[in-house]
Amino acid sequence: xxxxxxxxxxxxxxxxxxxxxxxxxxxxxxxxxxxxxxxxxxxxxxxxxxxxxxxxxxxxxxxxxxxxxxxxxxxxxxxxxxxxxxxxxxxxxxxxxxxxxxxxxxxxxxxxxxxxxxxxxxxxxxxxxxxxxxxxxxxxxxxxxxxxxxxxxxxxxxxxxxxxxxxxxxxxxxxxxxxxxxxxxxxxxxxxxxxxxxxxxxxxxxxx
Amino acid sequence: xxxxxxxxxxxxxxxxxxxxxxxxxxxxxxxxxxxxxxxxxxxxxxxxxxxxxxxxxxxxxxxxxxxxxxxxxxxxxxxxxxxxxxxxxxxxxxxxxxxxxxxxxxxxxxxxxxxxxxxxxxxxxxxxxxxxxxxxxxxxxxxxxxxxxxxxxxxxxxxxxxxxxxxxxxxxxxxxxxxxxxxxxxxxxxxxxxxxxxxxxxxxxxxxxxxxxxxxxxxxxxxxxxxxxxxxxxxxxxxxxxxxxxxxxxxxxxxxxxxxxxxxxxxxxxxxxxxxxxxxxxxxxxxxxxxxxxxxxxxxxxxxxxxxxxxxxxxxxxxxxxxxxxxxxxxxxxxxxxxxxxxxxxxxxxxxxxxxxxxxxxxxxxxxxxxxxxxxxxxxxxxxxxxxxxxxxxxxxxxxxxxxxxxxxxxxxxxxxxxxxxxxxxxxxxxxxxxxxxxxxxxxxxxxxxxxxxxxxxxxxxxxxxxxxxxxxxxxxxxxxxxxxxxxxxxxxxxxxxxxxxxxxxxxxxxxxxxxxxxxxxxxxxx
Numbered sequence: 001x002x003x004x005x006x007x008x009x010x011x012x013x014x015x016x017x018x019x020x021x022x023x024x025x026x027x028x029x030x031x032x033x034x035x036x037x038x039x040x041x042x043x044x045x046x047x048x049x050x051x052x053x054x055x056x057x058x059x060x061x062x063x064x065x066x067x068x069x070x071x072x073x074x075x076x077x078x079x080x081x082x083x084x085x086x087x088x089x090x091x092x093x094x095x096x097x098x099x100x101x102x103x104x105x106x107x108x109x110x111x112x113x114x115x116x117x118x119x120x121x122x123x124x125x126x127x128x129x130x131x132x133x134x135x136x137x138x139x140x141x142x143x144x145x146x147x148x149x150x151x152x153x154x155x156x157x158x159x160x161x162x163x164x165x166x167x168x169x170x171x172x173x174x175x176x177x178x179x180x181x182x183x184x185x186x187x188x189x190x191x192x193x194x195x196x197x198x199x200x201x202x203x204x205x206x207x208x
Numbered sequence: 209x210x211x212x213x214x215x216x217x218x219x220x221x222x223x224x225x226x227x228x229x230x231x232x233x234x235x236x237x238x239x240x241x242x243x244x245x246x247x248x249x250x251x252x253x254x255x256x257x258x259x260x261x262x263x264x265x266x267x268x269x270x271x272x273x274x275x276x277x278x279x280x281x282x283x284x285x286x287x288x289x290x291x292x293x294x295x296x297x298x299x300x301x302x303x304x305x306x307x308x309x310x311x312x313x314x315x316x317x318x319x320x321x322x323x324x325x326x327x328x329x330x331x332x333x334x335x336x337x338x339x340x341x342x343x344x345x346x347x348x349x350x351x352x353x354x355x356x357x358x359x360x361x362x363x364x365x366x367x368x369x370x371x372x373x374x375x376x377x378x379x380x381x382x383x384x385x386x387x388x389x390x391x392x393x394x395x396x397x398x399x400x401x402x403x404x405x406x407x408x409x410x411x412x413x414x415x416x417x418x419x420x421x422x423x424x425x426x427x428x429x430x431x432x433x434x435x436x437x438x439x440x441x442x443x444x445x446x447x448x449x450x451x452x453x454x455x456x457x458x459x460x461x462x463x464x465x466x467x468x469x470x471x472x473x474x475x476x477x478x479x480x481x482x483x484x485x486x487x488x489x490x491x492x493x494x495x496x497x498x499x500x501x502x503x504x505x506x507x508x509x510x511x512x513x514x515x516x517x518x519x520x521x522x523x524x525x526x527x528x529x530x531x532x533x534x535x536x537x538x539x540x541x542x543x544x545x546x547x548x549x550x551x552x553x554x555x556x557x558x559x560x561x562x563x564x565x566x567x568x569x570x571x572x573x574x575x576x577x578x579x580x581x582x583x584x585x586x587x588x589x590x591x592x593x594x595x596x597x598x599x600x601x602x603x604x605x606x607x608x609x610x611x612x613x614x615x616x617x618x619x620x621x622x623x624x625x626x627x628x629x630x631x632x633x634x635x636x637x638x639x640x641x642x643x644x645x646x647x648x649x650x651x652x653x654x655x656x657x658x659x660x661x662x663x664x665x666x667x668x669x670x671x672x673x674x675x676x677x678x679x680x681x682x683x684x685x686x687x688x689x690x691x692x693x694x695x696x697x698x699x700x701x702x703x704x705x706x707x708x709x710x711x712x713x714x715x716x717x718x719x720x721x722x723x724x725x726x727x728x729x730x731x732x733x734x735x
Contacts, residue, residue: 073730076596086590090489090580091531095500103503103523104595106516126500128493144594 002029005152005183006051011060013046020046021057026202030151033174033184035194038204044187045083047204048154051185052081065151080145083156085137088129094140095125098147105148109177112147118173119143120166135161146173153177155186159193171196212312215303271554272339274397279335280361281389283328287369288382289488291465293317293457300466304459311455318454325366326359333358356436364443367450373465374457394544397551489580498534520597525605528581532609542577542613545570546621553630563630564699567621571642572688574617575610575650582606582654599730607647607721614650615643633706638695641713644721645691652724653684691720 006028013021021043028034036044049055050062053069062068065078088097098112116122119139129137138161145153153174159167167190174184174197188194194201295304295317303313337354368385372378502508507523532539548570553563582603585592592599619639625631663676689696694712703709 071593073596073598076593080596081590081593084590086594087584087588089527089531089584089591090493091498091534092527093498093500096503096530099500099503100523100527101595103508104520104597126498128496128498130490130494148594148596 002031004028005030005032005065006185007061007063008047008051009061011047011050011057011062013043013050013055014058015046021050021204024060024204028183028185030183031178031181033178033197033199034186034202035197035199036185036187036202036204037189037191037194039206042204042206044204045156048081048083048156048185048187052079052154054081078151079154080148080150080152081154081156082141082145082158083154085141092128093126094121094129094132097129097140098143101144101147107149108147109149109180110147115143115147118169133161135163135166138162139166142170146177151182153182153184153186155184155188157188158186159188159190167193168196212303212308212315215308269339270396270398271551274393274551275555276332276335276339277389277393277396280332280365281386281393283332283362284365284369284382284386284389287366288372288379288386291373291462292321292366292369293373293454293462294465295462296466300463304462304466309455310457311451314454314457318451321366321370322363325363328366329359329362331358332362353436357439360436360439360443364439364446367443367446370450370457371446371453373461374453390544394547397547397554492535496534501530517598517601521601521605524595524597524602525581525608528578528606528609531580532578532613538577542574543617543620546617547624549621550624550628550630553625554628559625559630559699559702563625564696567618567625567699568688568692568696570621571614571618571646571692572649572653572685575614575643575646575688576653576684578609578613579606579650579654582651586655600725600728603651603728603730604725607644607651607725610650611643611647611721614646615640618642618646631702633704634710635706637710638698638706638713641710641717642692642695644717646688648691648721648724649684649686649688651684651728652687655728656680656683687720687724691717 004027006026008024008026011021011024012019024043024047026034026047036047038044046055050057051064051069053064053071053075064075069075069079089100092100095112095116098115102108102112110118113122116125119142121136121139121143124132124136129140132140138158142155142158145155158170162170171193174186178184184197184199186194186197186199191201293314295314299313304310306313333355336358337351340350340354368378368382372382503523503526507519507526549563549567552566553559556562585599585602592602616639619636622631622635622639626633626635657680659680660676661674663674663679666673666675692713694709694716698706698709698713
């Protein structure tokens with residue numbers, strides 16, 4: 001196994017006095033794709049939030065890129081989190097959101113036109129994100145996440161709202177991202193999508 | 209009993225019980241106590257207003273009429289934006305899409321609109337009376353005219369807005385009426401002001417200009433039965449049209465306004481005024497056709513001059529510039545409001561506390577409307593995390609536009625105050641120097657957390673004060689007030705030489721912005 005990017009040992013998380021995660025262990029190496037599976041409420045999103053530094057664990061060890069995760073700009077330069085739909089900037093179009101992402105990063109994995117084409121947004125480029133369908137807004141979130149350079153991609157139910165054809169394409173995009181040295185940890189309910197992406201499966205058990 | 213009454217009676221029977229005698233007694237008692245408590249202060253205020261009005265200098269008539277016209281334009285705009293015909297969410301969901309007669313379903317809403325119109329008309333009448341009473345000999349006639357014109361204007365305006373909801377033609381007429389009112393207000397203010405009067409008199413010493421001024425100044429004397437009767441007749445016609453239009457309002461229009469009203473109600477329940485502005489903002493952009501443009505080359509990552517640490521925050525901050533440029537009408541209206549302090553000063557015969565308050569509030573508003581990016585990231589840090597740019601650097605970059613806008617607004621407002629004679633000297637210099645503090649205040653306001661309703665409520669002799677609301681309302685205003693203290697003090701005392709205040713303002717403005725940027729919490733908020 002190559003160098004680990006994420007190390008989670010005996011992590012326990014409590015929310016409102018109830019254990020949501022108990023004794024969770026996970027080691028993810030560079031180039032890995034991990035699919036976190038499990039029934040609703042088992043703690044998949046909570047685990048992603050722990051790795052993103054947004055949810056401090058009650059006990060256990062947690063390391064991301066050789067340091068404890070922290071909610072700061074240095075951390076977010078290397079790590080990308082796509083969770084709930086973000087609040088889009090008012091007055092900007094789909095293309096301009098991508099242009100903005102392209103402008104603020106020294107290098108990009110994709111140029112704007114390529115991202116619009118890859119995520120089937122080229123015919124929606126001049127629309128405000130609020131006017132798109134749920135699936136199209138999810139594509140925009142993913143396009144922004146995959147346009148910029150990063151070492152680690154944390155995706156919370158990336159298949160949400162996507163049609164089955166695009167799920168297959170997304171699986172291929174993620175495989176390509178990992179082949180280029182990136183690491184992906186995603187919470188998902190779609191086993192077929194996880195297998196298409198050639199992800200290692202981690203099934204969480206209920207803590208309570 | 210018609211169908212709608214049957215439905216409403218059924219709904220009432222499943223909810224609360226029928227109104228008892230005890231309920232009626234409590235309502236009547238509450239109304240009597242309210243009338244007894246309010247009667248004395250209202251009578252006193254009216255007497256005071258009448259006394260003040262008798263001493264009003266007729267030369268201030270133009271400014272007063274302009275303010276009343278602007279208030280009426282605001283009333284019409286608000287009616288248009290609200291709907292004005294809206295239904296509660298449950299009625300919109302169940303009664304609207306049923307075979308019940310549309311006009312009967314809307315009967316209760318119509319009664320509420322009439323009550324709102326009458327209340328607004330009463331306020332308009334009072335304002336008209338305050339403006340007109342001082343320059344007319346017959347107080348009773350002026351009072352009757354003001355009441356009739358005020359009530360007719362409000363009721364007629366609301367009726368026109370109801371008709372406009374079902375007719376695009378009326379909608380464009382109403383929009384035109386609002387614009388005409390604003391233009392007329394500006395012209396009246398200019399014609400009534402010192403320089404405007406001089407210009408008109410100089411250009412046409414005995415011609416139309418003088419006649420216009422004479423007509424404006426002499427307007428109250430000529431106001432009488434004819435205009436009041438005409439406005440009442442027009443209002444009655446409009447009400448008749450509105451009653452006919454109620455049956456024709458399209459269900460989609462009613463659903464849209466009712467959904468909007470639902471957002472407003474939800475925001476009122478959770479007491480989050482910010483949610484209201486986002487609902488309006490998102491609705492605006494949803495309805496607009498935009499054309500994508502590339503980000504400026506100077507701010508793009510390939511720019512040779514810019515180091516990444518500088519260009520990335522500036523690129524992110526450019527969003528606010530683009531958003532502002534895409535609403536030129538709003539920008540023009542905002543800059544147009546820079547004349548309001550001068551108008552208030554003119555109406556009150558000098559730079560009063562009200563005029564200074566309008567000046568300060570306007571300058572802070574000019575800065576605050578340019579902070580959408582900071583507000584978005586403050587409320588939902590998802591995109592900020594996705595961009596991964598240093599938040600302090602982004603905050604500094606985002607201070608540029610609010611500083612520029614407030615500098616322009618304040619400089620213009622102080623310039624107009626100087627031109628109209630309310631101030632003398634180089635007061636405009638204070639505009640750019642106060643701008644950094646205003647930008648800091650606006651950004652602090654944009655990043656404030658929602659109202660904390662768990663904070664204690666303090667009992668004071670004037671009533672209970674919810675501290676959560678107070679802290680929320682003053683967050684941002686506090687920093688701006690501290691940073692603009694030299695300017696505000698100078699406006700209060702109006703010294704003959706403003707040199708020392710200009711220096712103090714320069715120091716305090718930049719010091720407050722620097723302290724704000726250095727002290728701002730830069731950790732991306734937990735979401």
